[in-house]
Amino acid sequence: TRTALSPRLMGHIAEPFVELHPEDAAAHGITAATLAVLQNDRASIVVRALVSEDQKRGTVFVPLHWTDQFSGKARVDALVNPATDPVSGQPELKFTAVALRPYAAAWYGFAVMAEAPGEIATGYWAKAKAKDGWRVELADAVLPQDWTAFARALFGLDALSEIDLLAYHDSAAAHHRFAAFSGERLIGALFVAPEPVAVSRGWAAEQLGRTVSTPGERMRLLAGRAGASQPDRGAQVCACFDVGAGQIAAAVAGGCHTVEAVGTALQAGTNCGSCRSEIRRIIDAVRIQKAG
Ligand code: FES
Structure with missing residues (x-):
């Protein structure tokens, strides 16, 4: 992720984003997949809104590896107080206050x-x-x-x-x-x-x-549609083995009802494991759909 030159790593979420709780998103007029402006008295950035129950209310998360080389205005460290810890040298990455608003995209x-x-x-x-x-x-x-x-x-x-x-x-x-x-x-x-x-x-x-x-x-x-001979693999979920959400959903529909079963069928989730919670979410979503 540091050089941003690995297609497999960058394919996972290939743009800068802000993860925020659905209630915070609604309170600020921000809808999923639109863009949001994060601002304080040091700078402002523009990033994609990733609305997620996983984010604690009142807080936001922005990845730090997006540089000016790969994004227009998404360098989150521009917002961070440059005061550093005297021992570790770490800046106050997790204590940065920001205001949020929708980006007025035409x-x-x-x-x-x-x-x-x-x-x-x-x-x-x-x-x-x-x-x-x-x-x-x-x-x-x-x-x-x-x-x-x-x-x-x-x-x-x-x-x-x-x-x-x-x-x-x-x-x-x-x-x-x-x-x-x-x-x-x-x-x-x-x-x-x-x-x-x-x-x-x-x-x-x-x-x-x-x-x-x-x-x-x-x-x-x-x-923008896949032909019958080229099924859409969906957004990449497992970067280690380049497996998409569509492939995982198809495996679940075909009887793989656990993260382990998906791993046996597609390898997804069997290396670093960072995609396992996403695989679990897809399994739940497909099973709820089927039950409905
Ligand atoms: S992203 Fe590493 S195992 Fe899936």
């Missing part, structure tokens, strides 16, 4: 790209290494004047480039989608919506470098 975006993006000027962005490229989360308080120009700049395509840029616009819903191909190879895709983008991150990242030749396959890609 749009949200998600992109996958074969090449690392250049400078990004949006109010919020975070990039993370994927297996064959990069995944990028975006948002801004203002709309760009020209979405096609925005997509070209993000993908690093100059005006004369031979790249095939496929676009889909639903102006009424304010949805915009782009896919860039070099020959038959996908080199970039951008999904834009007025709400947090509901596209499977893992699936989209897996499309990079794939040969996508038929018009049907290309349209499916723009729609």
Whole structure:
């Protein structure tokens, strides 16, 4: 996690976030998967809201490994009092007061790209290494004047480039989608919506470098949907063995009703163990669904 260059580690939660209790989120007008501003008299940061019963009321958690190299404005140590303990040298990481408010996003975006993006000027962005490229989360308080120009700049395509840029616009819903191909190879895709983008991150990242030749396959890609031959593995849960939530849910539906049984079937949870509580949550959720 320190170099942020391991796709497996960064695939787990590939953007900076604030974990907060549902009642605190509601009290501050923040909904799950939107963005939140955390502010005090030292700085302000913008991070994704992860609403969770696991977080104690009145407190928030923000991971500290996001640097300016990989995120627009998510360096949590900017908020921390620089006073350090005289013996250990530790700053007051766990005693930082912040005010919370929703980030007024005019749009949200998600992109996958074969090449690392250049400078990004949006109010919020975070990039993370994927297996064959990069995944990028975006948002801004203002709309760009020209979405096609925005997509070209993000993908690093100059005006004369031979790249095939496929676009889909639903102006009424304010949805915009782009896919860039070099020959038959996908080199970039951008999904834009007025709400947090509901596209499977893992699936989209897996499309990079794939040969996508038929018009049907290309349209499916723009729609952000996996084809029947490529089931969506879901968000990565086990970073050690690269296992997604969809795979775990399928194993549970197929009879694996304990964390150990899921581990035997998929290996998930059998190394460092940090994903075991998430696996347990999926088992409970699938079983409740089935019972209902
Ligand atoms: S993340 Fe290490 S075992 Fe799953």
